[in-house]
Amino acid sequence: MAASTASTYPFYQIDVFTDKGFLGNPLAVIVALDPALPFPNDEQMQKIANWTNLSETTFLLPPTDPTKADYKVRIFTPNTELPFAGHPTIGTCRAFLEHTQSKKTNLVQECEVGLVVLQVANNGSIAFIAPPLRKTGPVEEETVKVVCESMGIAREDVLDTQWVVNGPHWFALLLKDAETVLKASRVPTLASKQFEFGIVGQYPKAAAAAAASGEGKEDGNAPFFEIRAFPHVDLIDEDPVCGSFNAGVAQWLIGNGVAPASYVASQGLALGRRGRIFVHRDDSDLSLEASKRAVWVGGQTAVCIQGTIQV
């Protein structure tokens, strides 16, 4: 790709699951909506995503059918393409709104898994409906042991386990509290690297109440859970803030009554971030079985870097 044949595309680096720059999960977005520019090819897309070194980089493209979707997105980790992912969905939607100056509050995203419905709340947060779980049920004891050993978690501090596969092959361990989640030290081992997993722990009610009156005043959201996610694929060990894992956890823990129908999760503290994931189950139609109601996963976004990229 000689300089003479390079094309210049609009570029955004958006912070997702935070309204304060540099405290969420960054997403690089290359805007390829302009029909006058060539679309980057698959190899270029993968190469750029490898180079940004972010958990995901997306390419914002025109929808296949503009009557059905507002835009199309292709999502890449440093090593592979993903059919769907949470933080890239929210961040790409923000880049679309920012770039097109659209004021739409109901959007449809086209991606490899199909059409994804998005809503923009009054406070600007963007939410998607948690994709259906393809695999649930408890995690095999042998697997739980491998992860506990790798992360220095005492087995008796794991209250419950569950597969929450919704594309990525996530499983979740519910730990006894948020403090145990935060102090888990990840010792990377080959054995644990074969899994994609996350850990969840509830904040004490007293701390949540204090947070609601203190920290809560600042960002309006005391966290109910602390969450950490280890995709263990590609070049990313721990994901700063992760939509798909939170989506799976929400379906599991609202479903079994551990979490309320609406809550805020915190993620990224262990990496120096302060992500906030807004979760709520849509209970407006009570004729629907609880397990069939939509669970929305959303967050604020901040446009941190804006400019152009030479491809």
Next chain:
Amino acid sequence: MAASTASTYPFYQIDVFTDKGFLGNPLAVIVALDPALPFPNDEQMQKIANWTNLSETTFLLPPTDPTKADYKVRIFTPNTELPFAGHPTIGTCRAFLEHTQSKKTNLVQECEVGLVVLQVANNGSIAFIAPPLRKTGPVEEETVKVVCESMGIAREDVLDTQWVVNGPHWFALLLKDAETVLKASRVPTLASKQFEFGIVGQYPKAAAAAAASGEGKEDGNAPFFEIRAFPHVDLIDEDPVCGSFNAGVAQWLIGNGVAPASYVASQGLALGRRGRIFVHRDDSDLSLEASKRAVWVGGQTAVCIQGTIQV
């Protein structure tokens, strides 16, 4: 940092040790030369460097004394500040030239280790003088064994070892050939994580000759060595292309006659990159002892992303 008090700084993401975008080592540069803007504070700088997730992020600042240096740089990894580093020095110099539209070919950079002399070659490549080695000598056998085991290298494939500490606490293993360097698999272990090390292997002369007539035609530089570097600190496992490690290796291997006084090294192939490091010892003053002559380490750069960042 509320949105209302954010300042907007020029931003560059420069690819270093390549003239083709996305094949080198990316560097994020925040330009804080404008006296009308507040300087980002230490906490902001570290937070941004953690967020970019690149091996280094730099802040381009006015020099303390403009009669002595062209600019000052502060260099951050995702977790800490560095007194000096190679790829950030070359990339920040390119950002300075780009941003100020300067045509200077001899520059002085101020950084924590002091003043660093830089030269811009006719082909646009930028080089710095390898900093003096603070520790040399063979590596302890026990340490060599830990690294060999971690990376799946047979001990008998290690031809020689050397400490090449020039700020970072690097040591180098000279392997039997470039192929052995490329096929080393890094299995992250706690034991090897305590070291910063790299591996070097020579390309066969026939391959180098073929490359000079084939690949060499494309980029003008057949590689003499293949290099990989594992800083093992912070969040970065393997560095795509690394100036300081190459600087140390050059002093060692030109010094003992394994390498010629001028050569090109390749780095990053194992990560899908194709970095090129230009090394040459300045033999223009033959009255100087060979060990006292300056060893220049340089590379091409490509401005991939250009825009602004909200801090």
